Amino acid sequence: MDFDLTDDRRMLADTLGRYLGDRYGFSERTRIAGSEEGFSRTSWQDLAGLGVIGALFGEAAGGYGGAGFDLHTVFEQLGRSLVVEPFLGTLLAGKVLEAAGGQQALLDEVIAGTRLVTAALYEAEGRYDPLHVGTRATAREGGYVLTGGKAVVPQLAAADVILLSAKLEDGLALFLLPRSAPGVTIREYGFVEGGRGGELLLQDVVLDADARIGAGHSAQELIEHAVAAGIVALASEAVGIMEFARDATLDYLRTRTQFGVPIGKFQALQHRMATVLLEIEQARSATINAAASLGGDRLSRERAVSAAKFTIGRVGTLVAEEAIQMHGGIGMTWELPLPHYAKRLTMIDHQLGDEDYHLVRYIRLGEAAGAEAA
Amino acid sequence: MDLNFTPQEETFREEVQHFLAERLPPRTADKVRTNKRLTRDDLVEWHAILNERGWLAGHWPVEHGGPGWSVAERYIFDYETARAHAPRIIAFGVNMLGPVLIKYGSEAQQKYYLPRILDGSDWWCQGYSEPGAGSDLASLRMSAVRDGDHYVLNGQKTWTTLGHYANRIFCLVRTDPAAAKKQQGISFILVDMNSPGIEIRPIITLDGEHEVNEVFFTDVRVPVENRVGEENHGWTYAKYLLTYERTNIAGIGGSVAALDWLRRIANQQMQDGRPLARDPYFAARMARVEIDLENMKTTNLRVLAAASHGGAPEAESSMLKIRGTEIRQELTSLTRRALGPYAQPFVPEALDADYNGEPIGPDYAAPVAAEYFNNRKLSIFGGSNEIQRSIIAKTMLGL
The missing domain is CATH 1.20.140.10 (Butyryl-CoA Dehydrogenase, subunit A, domain 3)
Structure with missing residues (x-):
């Protein structure tokens, strides 16, 4: 066993951390998160130039990494600086493109930062289940007609190309949709923690036959695999955020004086903080387990990512709430960075399935594993 | 980043599993698995089996009879023995006193006591807690007064786990009641349970079982050479002991x-x-x-x-x-x-x-x-x- 990062990954972490420290400080982040697009095209170009987008994909797909611990390295740094750039949509859509094959030109542009993709996999009716798809695709001469809608898609309005799932007569299928196609309506909005997303409405959208991707694969498997990568990414981002919240809270407990002593002298706070510290370590372990599982067999991978998302949801909420509580009144202010980290941490539980969803999923996968073993 | 053990460590795991399959008495394993009572003989037998293989004192260096394991190997051993429903090793001699003697004991103490821990001649118990010194251990009061080349011990220890099986007890005693801080003035002393003036009484716990005891000391004479390390420095050794066992x-x-x-x-x-x-x-x-x-x-x-x-x-x-x-x-x-x-x-x-x-x-x-x-x-x-x-x-x- 070895819990150290490889030299390459440590270098990636250092490079990314240094860039974000220099160019993505909290006031710049605040400006970007509240900007019209909700991210910065300049930063995105810079990050592409540093190889950060490429680190999410394997060498066969034109990237420089793509393994669970590459995602872990990148997203932990993104979490520490509370980055709002369109990484999640890029990862989800890119992982499908990578596994489906046949889309190298688009992937090259994605990795270069010149074209933006996002993934529209969830629907209002399906809540957190990406395999619950009501959007319909009908085959017709030379292509398909799509009707339906997708919910809370990250960076929807900025994406040049939208990867989406739809139900064909013979099962689930995946399509690439140009944002500007006729019949596409986008209702755009800001997120409570900064950044932007949108609702996608499709009304008789006509697509060419080659808009369908991954026809030789199971769409379920492509989606499941991409979501697993997305969960490793979100869990790692959450760990980075938790470490910031931990450091900020420890610092506050050391320096804030009440009743003539630093408030960290009070046992009621000490013991709560000790629990927070312990839970963060458990969350990091869950994330490591999930990152290690990405290359493994389906059942162990899916159990590990559900275990991680459950843990991150449970611990993330605890850390966010406790950090605000221990900061007291100042923790309620817009001015302080901490509550913005707490908001993002809380909202991570609302992406790709929350604590409760993944606990139930973990149990069902366990029953499936038991049935397989029997 | 690699969550896997090395091939050598996996080989060691198989070696442990094989040993357990061969040597762990099924009757004992069954008791552990189903939470039945273990007797003193069950525990002594298991210690002897481990000692024969050289695996009883996983934390000890080779020169004192330990196997020289890495932390990973210790973890694997602890994990596999527990999964196979082996009894836990009784920690007091092997994992608590042993490391203290190895670090702070005199050569004579090491030569005499360490082999006796391994071969089962001695069963140690721990004289730390007192009625007034639980979490606040440093407030302990049991006194040891110097009288020639002996200490005379008076006071009470409690929560003495399996003290009724033990023939020896290591004690924290107060040798300097006037010390400026309560952590100072404590010494670490090895006591023969058969010494005159020692009385042991069972404490029955809420499950109806006899696992822990009270031990009373009345004018118990202990030779000065039974002190470990320096007089009034016992707190250092006590803390070392408390934080020693980490892998399990x-x-x-x-x-x-x-x-x-x-x-x-x-x-x-x-x-x-x-x-x-x-x-x-x-x-x-x-x-x-x-x-x-x-x-x-x-x-x-x-x-x-x-x-x-x-x-x-x-x-x-x-x-x-x-x-x-x-x-x-x-x-x-x-x-x-x-x-x-x-x-x-x-x-x-x-x-x-x-x-x-x-x-x-x-x-x-x-x-x-x-x-x-x-x-x-x-x-x-x-x-x-x-x-x-x-x-x-x-x-x-x-x-």
């Missing part, structure tokens, strides 16, 4: 075995026409603790990896103690709940392995509630979980 503090192997046991019971207990394990609420409680345990495995390995790089992480080992015991307590709590009404009938004789009576309810039911109550101790002993939280906070805050 989370008890992962034992919790994995306890989870298997819980699953078996939850699959046999029926509720609403299906196994309890399929009841959504009970399944959720089991899944929560299972996930916590999976995370804990990795947390434990991360701490071990850091320790093998030379770190001696005090806060981390407190985290392992807290969550390790919380997990184990939750598992015994769920096992108790799984039994439903049959947690209540209590037949103490049924906890003996040779009991022949008809079981009341399922045959696995008898020890479950008692085991749950017994395991409440986990969050109290070895530094209560509240003390551990204070250690974590103070280490991290530096206040």
